[in-house]
Amino acid sequence: MNLISLNVVPTSSLTNLDELDQSFMYSQILKEIILDIKHDKAAKKEFVDFCCIHYADNNTQSNKIHDFERLYENYSPIWWYTKESFIYSILNKALRTQEIDIIIKMGFFIQDLHRQIEQLHTEAHQTSKMIIYRGQGMSNDDFEKIKKNEGGLLSFNNFLSTSIDHDVSYSFAESAGDNPQLIGILFQIEIDSSISTVPFASLDNISQYSDSEKEILFSMHTIFRIGKIKKIKDRLWQVNLTLTGDIDQQLKQLTDHIRREHQQKNRWHRMGILMITMGKFNKALEIFNVICEKSSIASTDEQFVIDPAIYHDMAVAYRCIGDNSNALLYFQKTLEVDRKFLPHNHPMLITTYNNIGEINDTIGNYSIALSYYQMALEIQKTFFPTDDPSFAITYNNLGKVHHSIGNYPAALAYYQEALKIEQKYLPSNHPSLAATYEQIGSIYGFMGDYSAALVCHKKGLEIQQKSLPPDHPNLATTYKNIGEGYRMLGDTSMALSYYEKTLEIELKSLQSSHPSIARTYSCIAAVHHVLGNYSSALSYYEKALEIKQHSFPSEHPSISRTYSAIGSLHESMEDYSNALSYYEKALKIEQKSLPCDHPSLAYDYNSIGSVYDSMNNYPSALSYYRKALDIQQKSLPPNHADLANTYNNIALVYQATYDYSTALSYYQKTLEMKETPHPYNQSLIATAYNNIVAVNCSYNYIRFGLFQWSGHKLKMLIGQVSTLEFVDNTQLTQSLTIARYLSYETGLAKNKTVVDTQCNIKEKLYTSIGFKK
Secondary structure (H helix, E strand, C coil): CCCCCEEEECHHHHHCHHHCCHHHHHHHHHHHHHHHCCCCHHHHHHHHHHHHHHCCCCHHHHHHHHHHHHHHHHCCHHHHHHCCCHHHHHHHHHHHHCCHHHHHHCHHHHHHHHHHHHHHHHHCCCCCEEEEEEEEEEEHHHHHHHHCCCCCEEEECCCEEEECCHHHHHHHHHHHCCCCCEEEEEEEEEEECCCCCCCEEECCCCCCCHHHHCEEEECCCCEEEEEEEEEEECCEEEEEEEECCCCCHHHHHHHHHHHHHCCCCCHHHHHHHHHHHCCCHHHHHHHHHHHHHHCECCCCCHHHECCCHHHHHHHHHHHHCCCHHHHHHHHHHHHHHHHHHCCCCCCCHHHHHHHHHHHHHHCCCHHHHHHHHHHHHHHHHHHCCCCCHHHHHHHHHHHHHHHHCCCHHHHHHHHHHHHHHHHHHCCCCCHHHHHHHHHHHHHHHHCCCHHHHHHHHHHHHHHHHHHCCCCCHHHHHHHHHHHHHHHHCCCHHHHHHHHHHHHHHHHHHCCCCCHHHHHHHHHHHHHHHHCCCHHHHHHHHHHHHHHHHHHCCCCCHHHHHHHHHHHHHHHHCCCHHHHHHHHHHHHHHHHHHCCCCCHHHHHHHHHHHHHHHHCCCHHHHHHHHHHHHHHHHHHCCCCCHHHHHHHHHHHHHHHHCCCHHHHHHHHHHHHHHHHCCCHHHHHHHHHHHHHHHHHHHHCCCHHHHHHCCCCHHHHHHHHHHHCHHHCCHHHHHHHHHHHHHHHHHCCCCCCHHHHHHHHHHHHHHHHHCCCCC
């Protein structure tokens, strides 16, 4: 009796239903839908076929399965449930682990068992008040939830077996405590039949164990209120529960809230929507396809009257698994049906226009996407006030398409407009709020403000953890974004840990060819690249490329990004020929698919310039760097890290070609990036200071070089040295070079600040590498 799952609802959630535990909600909705669905004989046959496959190598169980198929109607559901057979073990395991597929297959039996419990309860002459017991083991984590939530609600996901006999239940609880990983729990349950009609049934003369256990059986997801909790002895506790009454106002508010959130006409349609909410997209599609196969507009069976809205929900499910072609097909079917019955500017078209726009955005048809979003916005402006909740969806979508084409300021403005509306109308932990925080975080990341990006992504995660199952794909996306933030801030170990969390969820919940998995492989590859694990990085990039080539058109920007990443890896390996080949592939795609001033093109130009630089082809390098700079000056904030990188690259070319004065001017521009709080910028600043001194020395401007180190620039260097925990060996070598130049100049310098500063720098540098003078 130890393996049973439960949900605890704190008292705070009962007064603030927006904080309701998602497991409790999904269990309650699932139960209501299963009990409402009409099952036919085919349902039993489908379950029997499943069991035959499951127990194919077990002759004993196979015989019992065939008996069940032949004799099911001859015995009661309780008889089959309590009989020592496959039914009890399969059902309770599925309910305990929330294996949705099996729960749905057993829906006919769950319904029959529940109905028999209801019937027996109605026929019995119930004592007004009674005490029953249940003994079981419980994990420390589950017990802590109960201890912290006295006065809250507790539901058991299984059909719950209890006993009138205190001693039988006590022995179960006591023996459970023998397991060091469990605590023995004796539940003492008070029932007042005068205020509660919750069904339960005595199994006397029905259950195989009725004589010894005096068993009382409750249906799945019966809800109790947690009362006093007291310790009996070491590793054994008593928890008092009360069966909730029909007049329990908090419970009524709770169930009404759940029903309002999931109102649909068709029972199976409701089940499909619930599967989407829980992240079970393939199961949702399976259900929707069954509805379409069995239904028609003229069907006499209410369950299978087709609702045109099902096309919309199928499209949503296809979009979630990354099947964009089918998603677009079903959204267009939705639009086709809508246009037959609605005026051209009817508000119901807004959602469909937004959805079609979103798919086109995803597959790279940005101008088409923008046109659909604008059609949606025009209808909204005609019919609704400017702060209507529907505007938030369209603003979010407009933000996404501007994000895709690299217009980051416009994207940020649209996302922030959406956030204002959502904060006004939505509960504080609504998943749509999390999605908007995620989008804003992504924009901050692209604009180079990685700290702000992390703050937004963590806000999104906090909301999602309250409202989504722990293996939901949206959580995976957020983990990935947080990983990106840490990677860009130089914390590769934290980045890798979040990427691995992402991959674990995605491999469980998505198809192996889903584009999100490709993006995760690319992120993991990028970390291995930084760490110098080139073979691992290449392996992950190749996995990503294979998925993207399967999922996207050959000229999709996402493929170009992977080409570019592989090119960068080959450049790090000093394989310049392959590096140039991959960079040029990336550039060719992006020149066709992106606006001419998109920041990604600047990245491509910089990358190609870098390869030519390494090959000592300085004219070509300078040409590509200038193309990159021209785009970045138009599209990026003035202190963006990418601008600093380009200034530094141009300076290096001028230095290599002995044009020292021009080199100095570009190094000075790099130093102006000092306000950006990013390790990469700080590395460039240290490099720029080093190069300024080197250039000045080469140019025989010794004293001018010293002046470059006076005042605030010396303070900047001290600041960099004081945080040497993130400085790599290359930066350390560069800083030591600077210190040597300063030491050389000590004899010439009369400025005490300069002398003191160079001594401090040397001291900190030596200490950081464990060198003792």
